Amino acid sequence: MSQTHEPDVQPFESVVIRFAGDSGDGMQITGNQFTHTAAVIGNDLATFPDYPSEIRAPAGTRPGVSGFQVRFSSSDIHTPGDQPDVLVAMNPAALVVNLKDLRAGGIVVVNTGQFTDADLKKAALERNPLLDGSLKGYRVLEIDINKRVAEALASTGLSAKEVQRCKNFYTLGLMYWLYSRPLDTTLKWLEEKFAKRPELAEANKLAMQAGYNAGDIHEFFHGRYEVLPCKSLPKGTYRNVMGNDATAMGLVAGAQLAGLQIFLGSYPITPASGILEALAGYKEHGVLTFQAEDEIAAICSALGASYAGCLGITTTSGPGMALKTEALGLAVGTELPLVIVNVQRGGPSTGLPTKTEQADLLQALFGRNGEAPIPVLAASSPADAFECAVEACRIAVQYMTPVILLTDGSIANGAEPWRVPELSELTPFPAKFLERAPEGGFLPFSRNERLARPWARPGTPALEHRIGGIERANLTGHISYEPENHELMCKLRAQKVQGVRDSIPTPEVFGDERGELLVLGWGSTFGAIRSAVEELRKQGRAVSALHLRHIWPLPNGLDEIFANFRAVLVPEMNLGQLVRLLRSEYTQHNFLSYTKVQGQPFRTSELTRKILAILEQ
Amino acid sequence: MATNTTLTKKDFKSDQDVRWCPGCGDYAILNCVQGVMAQLGVPRHQLCFVSGIGCSSRFPYYMNTYGFHTIHGRATAFATGIKAANPELSVWVVTGDGDGLSIGGNHMAHILRRNVDVKILLFNNEIYGLTKGQYSPTSPQGKKTKTSPMGSVDRPFDPVSFALGCGATFVARTIDTHQKHMEQVLLAAAAHKGCAFVEIYQNCVIFNDGAFETITEKTVREDHTVDLRPGEPLVFGKEHDKGIRIDSWEPRICAAGEAELWRADHPSPGAAFVMAQMDSHPELPRPIGIFRDVSVPTFDSGLHEQIRRARSARGPGSLEKLLHFGETWTVS
Ligand SMILES: Cc1ncc(C[n+]2csc(CCOP(=O)(O)OP(=O)(O)O)c2C)c(N)n1
Numbered sequence A: 001m002s003q004t005h006e007p008d009v010q011p012f013e014s015v016v017i018r019f020a021g022d023s024g025d026g027m028q029i030t031g032n033q034f035t036h037t038a039a040v041i042g043n044d045l046a047t048f049p050d051y052p053s054e055i056r057a058p059a060g061t062r063p064g065v066s067g068f069q070v071r072f073s074s075s076d077i078h079t080p081g082d083q084p085d086v087l088v089a090m091n092p093a094a095l096v097v098n099l100k101d102l103r104a105g106g107i108v109v110v111n112t113g114q115f116t117d118a119d120l121k122k123a124a125l126e127r128n129p130l131l132d133g134s135l136k137g138y139r140v141l142e143i144d145i146n147k148r149v150a151e152a153l154a155s156t157g158l159s160a161k162e163v164q165r166c167k168n169f170y171t172l173g174l175m176y177w178l179y180s181r182p183l184d185t186t187l188k189w190l191e192e193k194f195a196k197r198p199e200l201a202e203a204n205k206l207a208m209q210a211g212y213n214a215g216d217i218h219e220f221f222h223g224r225y226e227v228l229p230c231k232s233l234p235k236g237t238y239r240n241v242m243g244n245d246a247t248a249m250g251l252v253a254g255a256q257l258a259g260l261q262i263f264l265g266s267y268p269i270t271p272a273s274g275i276l277e278a279l280a281g282y283k284e285h286g287v288l289t290f291q292a293e294d295e296i297a298a299i300c301s302a303l304g305a306s307y308a309g310c311l312g313i314t315t316t317s318g319p320g321m322a323l324k325t326e327a328l329g330l331a332v333g334t335e336l337p338l339v340i341v342n343v344q345r346g347g348p349s350t351g352l353p354t355k356t357e358q359a360d361l362l363q364a365l366f367g368r369n370g371e372a373p374i375p376v377l378a379a380s381s382p383a384d385a386f387e388c389a390v391e392a393c394r395i396a397v398q399y400m401t402p403v404i405l406l407t408d409g410s411i412a413n414g415a416e417p418w419r420v421p422e423l424s425e426l427t428p429f430p431a432k433f434l435e436r437a438p439e440g441g442f443l444p445f446s447r448n449e450r451l452a453r454p455w456a457r458p459g460t461p462a463l464e465h466r467i468g469g470i471e472r473a474n475l476t477g478h479i480s481y482e483p484e485n486h487e488l489m490c491k492l493r494a495q496k497v498q499g500v501r502d503s504i505p506t507p508e509v510f511g512d513e514r515g516e517l518l519v520l521g522w523g524s525t526f527g528a529i530r531s532a533v534e535e536l537r538k539q540g541r542a543v544s545a546l547h548l549r550h551i552w553p554l555p556n557g558l559d560e561i562f563a564n565f566r567a568v569l570v571p572e573m574n575l576g577q578l579v580r581l582l583r584s585e586y587t588q589h590n591f592l593s594y595t596k597v598q599g600q601p602f603r604t605s606e607l608t609r610k611i612l613a614i615l616e617q
Numbered sequence B: 001m002a003t004n005t006t007l008t009k010k011d012f013k014s015d016q017d018v019r020w021c022p023g024c025g026d027y028a029i030l031n032c033v034q035g036v037m038a039q040l041g042v043p044r045h046q047l048c049f050v051s052g053i054g055c056s057s058r059f060p061y062y063m064n065t066y067g068f069h070t071i072h073g074r075a076t077a078f079a080t081g082i083k084a085a086n087p088e089l090s091v092w093v094v095t096g097d098g099d100g101l102s103i104g105g106n107h108m109a110h111i112l113r114r115n116v117d118v119k120i121l122l123f124n125n126e127i128y129g130l131t132k133g134q135y136s137p138t139s140p141q142g143k144k145t146k147t148s149p150m151g152s153v154d155r156p157f158d159p160v161s162f163a164l165g166c167g168a169t170f171v172a173r174t175i176d177t178h179q180k181h182m183e184q185v186l187l188a189a190a191a192h193k194g195c196a197f198v199e200i201y202q203n204c205v206i207f208n209d210g211a212f213e214t215i216t217e218k219t220v221r222e223d224h225t226v227d228l229r230p231g232e233p234l235v236f237g238k239e240h241d242k243g244i245r246i247d248s249w250e251p252r253i254c255a256a257g258e259a260e261l262w263r264a265d266h267p268s269p270g271a272a273f274v275m276a277q278m279d280s281h282p283e284l285p286r287p288i289g290i291f292r293d294v295s296v297p298t299f300d301s302g303l304h305e306q307i308r309r310a311r312s313a314r315g316p317g318s319l320e321k322l323l324h325f326g327e328t329w330t331v332s
């Protein structure tokens, strides 16, 4: 790290930058590069990419604006931040769409080269916001980035169009200068990315360097800032990780801990495709990936693979989950291990494909015909997706059951530092295949102490057996229409899933064990809840937080925890789904629901306001 | 796959009572398949029967092998996963005209184009049997059923043309009551390395009795069918005196001596399509036998080949390396 400590470098604990531009402006790349560098410096960080579902919405329009927010910090943080301190706006649309979020007194960097009358018109603006006083109260930095980049790259011989595509690296250079960041991580990335087009690598480097130098030369800013490495994170080796990648790695780790080969059946869908893409690249780990013709074939092939002795996995998002429903029931009935990942997005139907939501919880819990209980867990952050994926594999293999893992759009595409676990920290849970018929004959639907049935892999002599969707007789698994048998089997399957409870810990309360209000969350609301509760506890408020990783079965000990609080507040990015479950499972307690379904995560400030309102009632 | 024990037809009968209606064509197919299995020399534990839902799809329960009775229309998708996961297995799919071509038509198309090394037996009775007699995608236009009291307005699928259109590498047709023929076709399907699609005309005595009678009834069969035997001329008739010749892309009846020499391994499926079109010409015999049999690399071998290649290029995957991929830093 080439951090210089010049006297005019002012330290900050935490900074939020939002890069915003046209979908074609490369804002996601810019944001990711900035993030990467922050990670390598050792900042704690959190990101929130927010982009339209159209790949290239009409250029310059408001719906075409793509944003990437990154927060980097020298202390432990849990969210990408409520309000940007810096907004980089590459065109008028990006400016008007994002300005309302900027902190009062924050910095706006605008590319004036993209503020012609035509540009204003595309953004549906009648007046130029640079001239009409809209930017009062902000520190505005007007730079004709189009022109600067054209000058910097004049000697490259690239076409004007190619030159303009380097604009994002100019802004990246500028931000690197402002926050005293080294360029080397991005320089290396450019070399690898454009290995086959060295002239483009060179052009982007030049653009970035020009942006960096501009900070020095033109006194745009009143000095530079820095955000020191975060020392309060637990000891260990860290890397930056996005949620989908963490999920993919967790599945590979889980399969290895089970001693199984992965078969992934999947069909592309935003925001889940990244998991399929990542796993398709892990062939040397023996990962079999199958891009099926649809989500039904995806889950069916995966369940077939589980029957044949692989760890069957299928990954999808809401609409795809809906298509998998019937096969989920078969997985429950045939009692085979299967991991289903649902990267939730805004629904119903196509809904908000690129936005985040938590509205598939009740679907995961109950969305099947018949009595079809399935364990459900949810990841709280990009890094947590790793552990949750391992845990999903463990439950599937140890209990011979399908398991649903919920993540969401903000986890999938968000990034944060991840403490890479040592292999010795991961506890194996080897799958056991039946090798020969036990004395007295093979009973495919007999059960062990966990109520899990034996797994007999086709190809094993003397264990030939038939399974299927028609109700299976207890022990033999033969077709059975017996009324008592059906009831017994329904109860056994439910009991087995309930039994998972005994293998999971009671979650720990953050803050005091006793108090006025407990804020209970699941999934990606974790960060905002934790931040809000931390903040209010510093102010002496009697509020604590609890996070649920396992949603079905619910862990032991919750009743006792809830009893220590006057009320339990359940914030969710849906219209109140977990709270319904809690109200029916724990009838003694006072659950309050707080919901938001805007395709956007909770802000910490929204939660603190809500909590205070409750405490002051 | 080597023979290590001699198996008989009886070894393939499971302990479950067969519950099709008396006289159902499915019995004859089950009987023939069990006989063929005994001839394959594949041990029972290496065989896996996979089915969807329908009368036909009860089949796996009656086979003393591994078996998976799945959900309606999806057997081909399950079979793809099973074969990919466990390439040593000999995987057989049993499906119906509704299961395989209506609800499961999409998966059928894709397993065929991918050439997954799975054998597919489609029992075509031109009706939905299990749900008690509604018209199916192979029922002829005008067919009166419970759901088409004035006759079905749908145009039907021809399963053979469907399979050919999907790029299937082995396509054949046989008849439930023609045991000898079925046996030969099934043996050829088993010998085919790749996806084999076999349509079997199957009589549903209850809801569509006699659907194929005019073709399959023993006294007319030889005059009303022509057997496509690769390497042999397209001769038919009780007296073996008639033949089929392709003339300007049209099949025509000719003297036995002028009959076309049948080849199922043409690079183009054109001739097979011409044969398949004979279905719509009542004056022509119905083609049965092997329409197509070409050799193409299979999906499952390609999948595993990539794993081998990745491992030889990058070494066997190390979890440690995977987790530490990219730039890392330490907090101490
Ligand atoms: C999802 C679903 N839809 C509908 C059914 C009802 N169903 C069962 S079998 C069948 C049709 C079977 O026809 P076919 O595949 O021709 O088999 P056959 O009974 O004629 O052998 C239908 C519609 C079902 N089991 N599942």
Ligand code: SF4
Binding pocket: B019, B020, B021, B023, B024, B025, B026, B055, B056, B125, B129, B130, B203, B204, B205, B206, B207
């Ligand atoms: S309904 Fe038809 S197809 Fe089904 S068992 Fe009876 S005869 Fe066979």
Ligand SMILES: [Mg+2]
Binding pocket: B054, B096, B097, B098, B123, B124, B125, B126, B127, B128, B129, B136
């Ligand atoms: Mg049928």
